[in-house]
Amino acid sequence: MQSSEMFLLLLGASVLAFFLGRRRSEALAHISGGLNSLHSLPNYHGYFTAIWTALPALLVLIIWMTLENYVIIRLTFESLPEHLLPTDTSSTTLLANKINNLALGVLPRDGQPTEILAAAKQLLRYNEFSRWTMAAVVSCTALMGFSWGRSYLSTEFRARQPVESVAQYVLFCCAVVAIFTTLGILLSVIFESLQFFKSVPVFDFVFGLEWSPQTAIRDDQVGSSGSFGAVPLFVGTLLVSAVAMCISVPVGLMSAIYLAEYAHRSTRTYAKPALEVLAGIPTVVYGFFAALTLGPYLRTIGESFDLSVSSESALAAGIVMGVMIIPFISSLADDVITAVPQAMRDGSLAMGATHSETVWRVVIPAALPGIVAGIMLAISRAIGETMIVVMASGLAANLTANPLESVTTVTVQIVTLLTGDQEFDSPKTLAAFALGLMLFIVTLILNVIALQVVKRFREQYE
């Protein structure tokens, strides 16, 4: 029996246990005079039995599944003759994989030593045995859990408390999963970055002005200086993001103000979803719009003004990215502006302020924290955005503040460093992790700054 089937079985068993427990509790209540005689409602008794049925069995199942492979491989190795046994860890994994693949029939059987083939057969047997034993053990645990849980049920039994605490632990575990995932990602990035900083000094990486990650494979290779200065990338990122924010902040904010304060209710019901559709367009689509339509168009316009605009310019990428970000800002800003109490507006209007004065002097300041939060979210989004810049702003790491030139960004470089066949001991590949780490830190710092700004300038209404 497969473990996924076991999960389904356990789910079914716990649902059944719920109904049995509930019925038992209802019967108890019936004997001793109505639902009032129960400490906890029948549903809680049901949940209690369901939890006792599922949880211990689930635990056994998970432990079994974790240990299964290891134990089986060990057992299989025991049947092998001395000379075939592995000597170090990597050859152990290799041999285990080989046997596994043979057992699955992925690897052709011809030319393998008979002992190994026998081991593969043995493995299959063990697997079969393990599955059935697991099914039996897990079912037994579930049954025992069920009868154990059911034996607790009585009119005075406080089923509510354990059920509530289990619910709390489940929620806690979900939160922990999210936190540990973040931590895990962060740690893996940090360790790879440390590898990288062994070959390239931190100072050179953070403050270096030249980015040219091609390392020489042969000594006589030309044009492979292998310099890892991240400054041009961050300047490029900031340039593109700045252009994007110049577009999205005013447009997004003003459209939010229009929708929240001026638009008629019927206009709003259509305009707001229409604006939010922008957020649903895949970034690839924005990307080719930027690369194929806007880039060449800007170039033509530039020519008519005697400006040399690169056909892959920071401007094109930034403008399109700005358009992409508009709904983020407008939607969030709209929500916080709508949340400002009507009493504030009334107070201002009753002073003889015009609608616009009310909006600019009372509503916007009151909504500022939310608006800034929206903008910060948008900036993080802009810095992390990859597809549009890959397609529209090029790969050349120019250190420039001119948006008409082609620049490259941190995310684009990470993509180019990690796509294709890569070796994980060269600084070229590891640089991607260092860049990721830097990007993470920069975004973090931006968020902290924004929080401080908001704290300082917020005008708090009740």
Added chain:
Amino acid sequence: MSTTVVSAAETDSNTRSQHLMSGDQTNFLNDIQDHVTVGTCFSENAKMSIKNVSVFYGNKQAIFDASVDITENQVIAMIGPSGCGKSTLLRSLNRMNDTIEGCRVKGHISMDGQDLYSPKLDVVELRARVGMVFQKPNPFPKSIYDNVAYGPKIHGLTDSRYELDEIVEESLRRAGLWDEVRDRLQQPGTGLSGGQQQRLCIARAIAVSPEVILMDEPCSALDPIATARIEELIEELSQNFTIAIVTHNMQQAARVSHRTAYFHLGKLIEVNPTEQVFTMPEHNLTESYITGRFG
């Protein structure tokens, strides 16, 4: 429309007013249907005058043909059970009802002879002349100073920072708040206590030197001590301002007002000098209300 009025009045009379039951009930019901306000609605020295005003929210009529004058430099109290339309009428005096969708005002409201609902009227200017204090204190999320300076700033009443400082101090003094906040003018107005916030709102309203101040249950969110301070303030302010106050607190109406208007189910029942309303009301509904039989 008239049926709902009848049934609601019936409920009132059945459940709460034994007195009315014993009277001639048919006569009373006719009374409220085609009611003509009793007492002295009109005044020689009227600052604002309301003539035959009806207010509608969509299809629902909230005020039925009310006529009353608001006398200059006096306090008029509007009392009545919840939902009787007194706040609605108050809000139509500075056209704050404009902000409510579907609200229509029929009839004639004028201030110093000028029609408030004529298309030529500038609402912004009107609201600068007719200030308003709301039920719940609603200071802006700004500093105490900026709250008071808000009006003068948007109306460009001052040329210099110094003048503005003076207006702020003067307004806060008149609102009786200066001594409590003089050392913390730059702190947020929302940090004050409820009573202080309401006085801040009054200071904010008088900073633009309005001619009329409308108060919509200004003390309903305050404790008795804060209420007493606001009432003192209203008395002082009535020397310079014309004040219309909506209140649920009849003692308050008796204490602060010169004239009292009693509303019932959207009808203006009676307008008379306050002493008379509270000692010898002309209309039996007014009497029932002020003696606490309903409301």
